[in-house]
Amino acid sequence: MHATPTPPIEPRAFGVGGRITLSVMSDDYVEVILGALDATPSTGLTVETDPISTWVTGHEQDIARYFSALISAASAGGHHVVATVMLSRGCPGEVTCERPEHPPVFSDAPLDVPQTGMDALAQWALYPLDDHGTPERTADHMRDIYAAIDDAKAKGTYVGSDHYVTRLSGDVGDIVGTIAGTWAAVGRSVAHVTTHATISVNSPSVTR
Numbered sequence: 001m002h003a004t005p006t007p008p009i010e011p012r013a014f015g016v017g018g019r020i021t022l023s024v025m026s027d028d029y030v031e032v033i034l035g036a037l038d039a040t041p042s043t044g045l046t047v048e049t050d051p052i053s054t055w056v057t058g059h060e061q062d063i064a065r066y067f068s069a070l071i072s073a074a075s076a077g078g079h080h081v082v083a084t085v086m087l088s089r090g091c092p093g094e095v096t097c098e099r100p101e102h103p104p105v106f107s108d109a110p111l112d113v114p115q116t117g118m119d120a121l122a123q124w125a126l127y128p129l130d131d132h133g134t135p136e137r138t139a140d141h142m143r144d145i146y147a148a149i150d151d152a153k154a155k156g157t158y159v160g161s162d163h164y165v166t167r168l169s170g171d172v173g174d175i176v177g178t179i180a181g182t183w184a185a186v187g188r189s190v191a192h193v194t195t196h197a198t199i200s201v202n203s204p205s206v207t208r
Helices: 029-039 060-075 142-154 172-186
Strands: 017-024 047-051 054-057 081-089 120-126 158-162 167-173 192-200
Touching: 017 029, 017 060, 017 120, 029 054, 029 060, 054 060, 060 081, 060 192, 081 158, 120 142, 142 158, 142 167, 142 172, 167 172, 172 192
Parallel strands: none
Antiparallel strands: 017 054, 017 081, 047 054, 081 192, 120 167, 120 192, 158 167
């Protein structure tokens, strides 16, 4: 059993959230996207959809599971779906707040995203944006990036590196879990961290 510390502020007040855009390669893309949004549970989250993307804020665990379920729902009919995902944690950005000496930890339980049974490919980049570190750790963005890549290798989702991105492959849940899990982990010591990924499901040109 994991003890959950009481954070000084709520996730939304610290700018914890993300955006997702679904692109569906089908004539009925409107119905597919709206149907996926309607079918995906959003308990505990604030979700707002505009003409370009869907914004979500709440606990990291809930955001990750929401994104995975949404991508899976849109892909369930066999259409080629591409999801563009961005996650951000910490101010500045969505909110203005005083930079804490220690970034808040909203849960010490490992981030877990269930498998979906759907394979995907992804290109992923992580951006630790801190400039001073914490009292215990000096700022070193490459240290955190390499640690995240090692975590992807341990999870079995790592495929290789390319220009500006790391390539991932595996179940949608495992890929989203890798992306969101490393983002949340870096956020334990970096006040402002973002991550970006393009996730492709049911691609007709898949090569492994």
